[in-house]
Amino acid sequence: MLSSARTAHHADVVVVGASLAGLSAAQHLISSGVTVTVLESGPRPGGRMTTDAVDGFLLDRTGQLLNTSFPELIRTPGLEALKLRPFSPGVLVHTDGRNHRTGELRGAKRAFTTARAFAAARASRSAGLDQARLGAALARLAALPIDRMLARPDRPTSTTLATRGLPARTVEGFLRPLLASLLSDPDLTTSSRCADLVLRGYARGRLCLPAGGAGIIPDLLAAQLPPETVRTGVHAKAVGTTAVDTAEHGEITCRSVVVATGARSAAELIPGLRLPGFHPVTVLHHAADEPPLRDASLILTGTRRGPVAHTTVASEVDPDRAPAGEALITSTVLGAAAGLPTAELDRAARAQLARVYGTSASRWRLLAAHHDPDAVPAMPAPHDVRRPVRLLSGLYVCGDHRDTSTVQGALFSGRRAAQAVLRDLGVRPGQGQALRAA
Structure with missing residues (x-):
């Protein structure tokens, strides 16, 4: 990657933001x-x-x-080497002072198993029936x-939970x-269509972490781009259809511009672009001498x-995340509590985590508390899950x-933006690969 000291140059397309969406668009x-x-x-690339x-x-x-x-973890060029730790x-689920396992569905094949199989998986008849209905x-x-x-009709998810044919205790x-x-x-408050999409993914696959940390995804994407494609430390001040004005290098000319920043920065660069609300998130990382749960x-x-809201012994899922002989406990805080001062939040979280893991958390070391008030763009109903990425010929936005x-x-929006650019440029997708192969 180039540092900000290098000289600006012309390109067919300038992508503003080395986010997952921007790197995906660049790949395509x-x-x-x-x-x-x-x-x-x-x-460095990666955004959040x-x-x-x-x-x-x-x-x-x-x-x-x-x-x-x-x-998109499979279809995006550059992610072939990505390892997922399920x-x-x-x-x-921690309730009534104990943890009990539920939702044990291993992808679509497991999701299609019969109600009898789910019922047999539980000694209790009521628990078996609950699992059968959930399955x-x-x-x-x-x-x-x-x-x-x-x-389907799009409504707030909270109002649709009771209509899914599941008992209240399962809901x-x-x-x-x-x-x-x-x-x-x-x-x-999220759109019920978006909730259905995530539940569909849950039923068809396994929740997982990327081996080596979330940053490995943008690192893999950036490493597969031609040398000097990604230029770090460059701040875009304004964008048009044929140029980007930067604080460090002045104007960089091009044939098209793709804005792939976070929603707030995108709205600042593109007047009139709607700014969504956000869900704040704080991620707490604690270190312990041994795993509180193996x-x-x-x-x-x-x-x-x-x-x-949820926690895991991350080093048990992905051993690369902690040095030998130590454990990493990663916990996620959502909503208003995410904005609490770090010391206050840490005290409250430790008390809760001690109950969850059934052990004292007083000697755990707080390694980091990452707070982001704009962590996740809100998707209230009605929500268009395919919002336009083409604003006009030469100017596109993704994320x-x-x-x-x-x-x-994020990855799919980058693909959609690239496809829109290629259509306007009159280039067939994959044409470069065919030319190189020839």
């Missing part, structure tokens, strides 16, 4: 023979998807969870084509805390008795705020 454009320059104001190394620990700044069913099947509901979502799902004990964590929305599970805690507020949505 370059594979079609288009020259691209990516401008990133920060010191970055990982800090602290005392041998790898600490993610994001609390978003990945799923093995995300298609959580244990299902989730642990049937998730199986229907797993099998439902996306276009039919998006044609409150599993569905509500799961969706709150996956959507980063404790109040579940299990690679995601634990849903809810927020009724503490600020933490999780144009699709769904997930890693899948």
Whole structure:
């Protein structure tokens, strides 16, 4: 990557922001023979998807969870080397002073198993029936084509939970805390279509973490681009259809501009672009001398008795995240509690985590508390999960705020923006690959 001291130059397309969406767009454009320059104001690519190394620990700044069913993790050029570390099947839900496993669905094939199989999996008849109903509901979502799902009436998720044919104990004990964590929305004001999409992904795959931290995803994408494509430390002041004005290099000319920053920065660069609301998130990282739980599970805690929405012994899921002989506990705080002062939040979280893990957390070391008030763009109903990426010929915008507020949505919006650019330039997707092969 180039530092900000290098000289500006012309490219076919300038991408503003080395986010997942911007790097995805660059990958697809370059594979079609288009020259691209990516401008990133920060010191490294990735935006929110970055990982800090602290005392041998790898600490993610994001609390978003990945799923093995995300298609763009497979389809995006450059991610072939990405390794996913899945959580244990299902989730642990902390209720009534104990953790119990539920939602143990291993992808679409498992989701299509019969109600009898689910009932047999539980000694208790009522628990078996609950699992059977849950399995049937998730199986229907797993099998439902996306276009039919998006044609459904769109309402706030909180108002649709009771209509899913599940008993109240399943809704409150599993569905509500799961969706709150996956959507980063404790109040579940999110569009029911978006909730259906995430539940569909849950039924068809496994929740997971990227091996080596979330920052490995943008690092892999950036490493696959031609040398000197990504220029860090460059701040865009204004954008047009044929140029980007920068603070460091003046004007960089081009044939098209793709704005791939976060929603707030995009609205500042493009007057009139709607600014969404946001869900604040704080990610807490604690170090311990030994794992409080030797299990690679995601634990849903809810927020009724503490600020933490979900937690995991991250080093049990991905051993690369902690030095030998130590454990990394990563916990995610959502909603108003995410804005508490760090010391106050840490005290409340430790008390809650001690109950969840059944051990004292007083000697744990707080490695980091990453707070982001704009962590996840809100998707209230009605929400268009395919918001336009083409503003006019020569000017495009992409990011999780144009699709769904997930890693899948960010990568897919980058693909959509690249396709729109190529159509306007009259270039067939993949044309560059064909020319090189010839």
